[in-house]
Amino acid sequence: MSEPITAQPALPADWPPGVRLPPPDLWSDEPPMESDRHRTQMEILIQSAQSWFADRQDFYATGNLTIYYSPNQRKSEDFRGPDFFLVLGVERRERRSWIVWHEDGRYPNVIVEILSDSTADVDRGLKKEIYSLTFRTPEYYLFDPNSFELQGFHLVDGRYESLHPEENGRLWSRQMGVFLGEQESRLRFFAPDGALVLLPAEQAEQERQRAERERQRAEAALQENSRLRERLQALGIDPDTL
Known part of the structure; x- marks a missing residue:
């Protein structure tokens, strides 16, 4: 498929006849980085x-x-x-x-x-x-x-x-x-x-670590709540009535 033709910008009124501006989307012409x-x-x-x-x-x-x-x-x-x-x-x-x-x-x-x-x-x-x-x-x-x-x-x-x-x-x-x-x-x-x-990858890692810390805190809270319920039940107390 051929490249779309880029429209030429308007030329000044006193521009020499037959002269065209280079296209506004010239490709870069740089060599690759050294290492x-x-x-x-x-x-x-x-x-x-x-x-x-x-x-x-x-x-x-x-x-x-x-x-x-x-x-x-x-x-x-x-x-x-x-x-x-x-x-x-x-x-x-x-x-x-x-x-x-x-x-x-x-x-x-x-x-x-x-x-x-x-x-x-x-x-x-x-x-x-x-x-x-x-x-x-x-x-x-x-x-x-x-x-x-x-x-x-x-x-x-x-x-x-x-x-x-x-x-x-x-x-x-x-x-x-x-x-x-x-x-x-x-x-x-x-x-x-x-x-x-931070770079995007570092931001993503930071967010992953934050989410992991939140998950661990939530899991620890559930475990503590479960242990508390077991203690209350051992004492004959229904934790759902508290």
Whole structure:
């Protein structure tokens, strides 16, 4: 079955004849993550954001997805694929890629790059420059999944300045309203009160444990009630008359 044809957006009146905008649903063009550790970390960040903003419909969180930002609106130039990024104030829906000129010029509010030997220099250099000068992304984080080093930067007068960690090593994200910090060798989100932002699987396990505790309490109460009835009956007292 052929793909449905995507309608072209309206062109400006002074647009050159014969020129067409790229379709608004370009596919992402990013290579796979370098390792299971990198892929797992990316998924943790995406799921954490989705859990934290679960009650909101005005955000988009994803990872390893191409951001097309060419001022000439061309797919073949000016594109990057952050390991994780979050955009606030946009429609919460699935996308094949993030195309800036089809998103009212919106760029990510937060970007996280997961460092590796092959990407660390670019993440600390070229990407940092692009994210500050072109994207103007308010917050940028670097996390090394091997050494667990975490760095954060916020945009001040068009340049990134380092975020200062709390005593526990966590960094506060004003954009997301959470702390970022390492736990069990993973970069995780923490609520303002310090509570871990749970992933869906962790929420399900927590609910399972809560239900199990309730079941055990109810069973213990039934057993205690049964023992009490037996004592009363042994004393010749009908418990149903009490």
